[in-house]
Structures are given as structure tokens and as C-alpha cells.
Amino acid sequence: MEPTLNNPFRRSVVKGLLGTTSFWMASGNARWAEALAAEAAQPYQPAFFNAAEYQFLESACERLFPADHNGPGAKALGVAEFLDRQMQTPYARGENWYMSGPFEQGPANLGYQLPFVPKDLYRKGIAGVEHYARQQYGKGFSALSALQQDEILTALEGGSVQLGDIPGRVFFEQLRTNTLEGAFADPLYGGNRGLGGWIMLGFPGARADFMDWVNQEGASYPIGPVSISGETA
Template identity: 85%
Template sequence: MPPMEPTLNRPLRRSFVKGLVGTTSFWMASGSTQWTESLAAEAVQSYQPTFFDMKEYQFLEAASDRLFPSDHNGPGGKALGVAEFIDRQMQTPYGHGENWYMSGPFQQGPANLGYQLPFVPRDLYRKGIAGVETYARQQYGKEFTALAAVQQDEILTALEGGSVQLGEIPGRVFFEQLRTNTLEGVFADPLYGGNRGLAGWVMLGFPGARADFMDWANQEGAPYPIGPVSISGETA
């Protein structure tokens, strides 16, 4: 079974981005507020999910935006297209678990044994989202997307802490899946549907798929003067 990754401490934006920026000499400045508004406008355009239904897709937009919220550093998960990224991943061999060992027996064990459920990512999301919505209605009388941000955070915190069971799926397992894919959607190449406008890379000062940027690798914190570029050739 594939190993689970360790949890990043919340809040993700302030701890994770700050930590990564501190490890690189690259930095690119941008007008984050204007950029966030531009990406948000682009996010409401005509992408139609192919695996998730619209309510599931809206859950992913809302949840990813709480795991990776917009702030002065840049846009959040929704504007960056995390939900689109996850939806596209569900159509790949990864989403179908084609490279996973999926023979039983299936039983929960110590954390160091990793993921031990009979559900591939597609199943994990479908069952997990349904479970979260049931929990949200039980606790707050509303579906997840209709809740205030503080209530959404309370649900995500409960999932992360392991105090919620989502039917056949432990809440913490679903949280780890969602958290991991959210970060991938924020920082993966835009070719895969997330990191809209390359804004995730701009936040880090990451040059992307440029053939050569070694002249700027040891500039002692000097601003990187050329924006990032995608594998597809898209630039920020």
C-alpha cells in the first residue's frame, strides 16, 4: 500500500510558504490583491468537472480554500484551480489506483504501516465528501459550502485530529488525501490544471521549467527578474 505523507501543521499558508521561501534565493514581487481578483474571475469560467458532480466540486473549492487561504502572499486554493487539478487527477492511473497494491487483507494498523483501506483515490473522495457533508449537517444543520469559514475550519480541524469517522473512512485519512492533493494543485505545473496563472510558483519565487537559470542560483536573496514558465510555455 502507498505510504501516507506526514501532516503539515496548520495554518498551511503562513507556515508552509514561509518555510519554502526561506530555503531559496529566488523571489518575485507581484500585486497579490489584483492578481487574486484576476484569478478568481478566471476560476468561474467554463471548466466542467468530469468525475465529481457539481456539489462535490464546490466542496473541493471551499475546502481547498480553507486549507490554503488567500492572503497578502497571494491567492488561495479556489482561485488557483485546486478543484480542477483534483478532478483531472481522478481520470489518471493515480485516480484509479492502478499502481497501488490493492489485495487484502485490509485492516487498520500502526501509522507507520501507511494507508490500509480498500479504496483508490476516486472512491476515497466520493465516500469522504459524502461523509463530511453528513457530518456538517449533523453538527451545523447545513452543507459544508454553506457554512461560515470558522465552521469549515472546525470541521477540517476535527478531521485532521482524527475525532471524526466518515462511514468506512477515518476522517484523518480523508484529510491527508485532501491536504496532499491541495498542495499538489497549488504548486504543480499549470499543465495539470492547478497553479492557475503560475501564481503558486510566483509566491515561492520558483522559476519553473526554464532551461537555464543558474546565473541566478547564488544571488544572495536578490530578486529573480524573470517570471516562471510552465512546461507548456505559459508564463506568469
């Protein structure tokens, strides 16, 4: 059955869709866009992260991608919501990663070798950062000043912190990657709210027709973005 706005089963159908491998890997899914868009427009209740974890994400993602003179930050763009929704997809379960053992560590340039899929990295990583924050500053991450939060993120990025089983740098890179995805993915997935990420970059979204703009001698493209579901800004 095709999900449509009038279909009373829409929400469950859409939820099912994002969780399936076929949506992400295989066939096309005619007209799923409008259903996903409607889903993304609803008030959001986190399903994977608990309240404390979600609060951590709201704070940490905003430091990685802060609101400033360039445009909105992670919070206004809905990045935490994007992350929670992603945790319910095959990606979070590592379904297209090779996850067979043994898991031996080696030089960094030979790539990721941990036995953890993204949802494990988040669960363990967030707990690890909260523990580190209390140890170093006596408070949870979200209660710290922006400066202190930046110090922690810098330490994670620099590789000097171990978060239990997980190197701090691994968690940092996972969080940075997914935060930027949430800022710039189509709003279908809950982030890039109001197309704010795309407006910042001057990216026209799903217009995908530049026949007249192949070479305009360096002029700025004049039309604002449109999303896959037809949202404009």
C-alpha cells in the same frame, strides 16, 4: 498521432492521454504539452465530481489554501478543476498502489491499509463530511461560515471524526495533499492558474537553467516563472 493545436481530434486524444498509464509511468510523449495547455485553457465542466461534490471542494480547498496577502487561494488557482482532472488518471484508480488483500489495520506508522483508491476516498469522504456538517451544524459544508468550516477541517485533521468507512484524518490528508499539488503543479493539469502558485513562492517553473545563479550571495532570483507549455506571468 501527435496531438497538436490544429488537430480536430485533439481534445479526445488529450483526454485519452491523461487516463493512460503510459503517460504517467512510461515513455515520453513528444509535444503533448501544448495540447494539454490548450485543454486546461478551456472552460471546465467537471466529469467525475457532481455539482454538490464540486462545490464542497471549492469551499474546503479554499479553507486549506485561502486567498490572502501571500497570493491567490485554491479557488483562483483552479484546484477543484485540477482535482476533477486527476480523478480521471491512473493515480485516482490506485494503479501504482499495492491494492491486494487482505486489508488488515495496524499501527499508523506502517502506512495506509484501506481497500480504497483515491476516487473512492473522495466519493466516500465528501459524503461523510457533508453528513457530519449537517449533523453538527444543520447545514451542508459550503453553507457554513469559514469559522465553522475550519472547525470541521481541524476535527478531521486531529483524527476525532470517522467518515463511515474512512477515518477523517485519512480523507483530510488526501485532500490536503491533492490541494497543494493543484496549487503548485504545472498549469498543464488545470491548477496553478496564471502561475499564481509559483509566483507566490518565487519558483521560476520550467526555466531549469541556473548556471549564473549557483551563488549570487543570497540575492533574489530576478526572473518570473514560465510553464512547460511556455506560459509566462
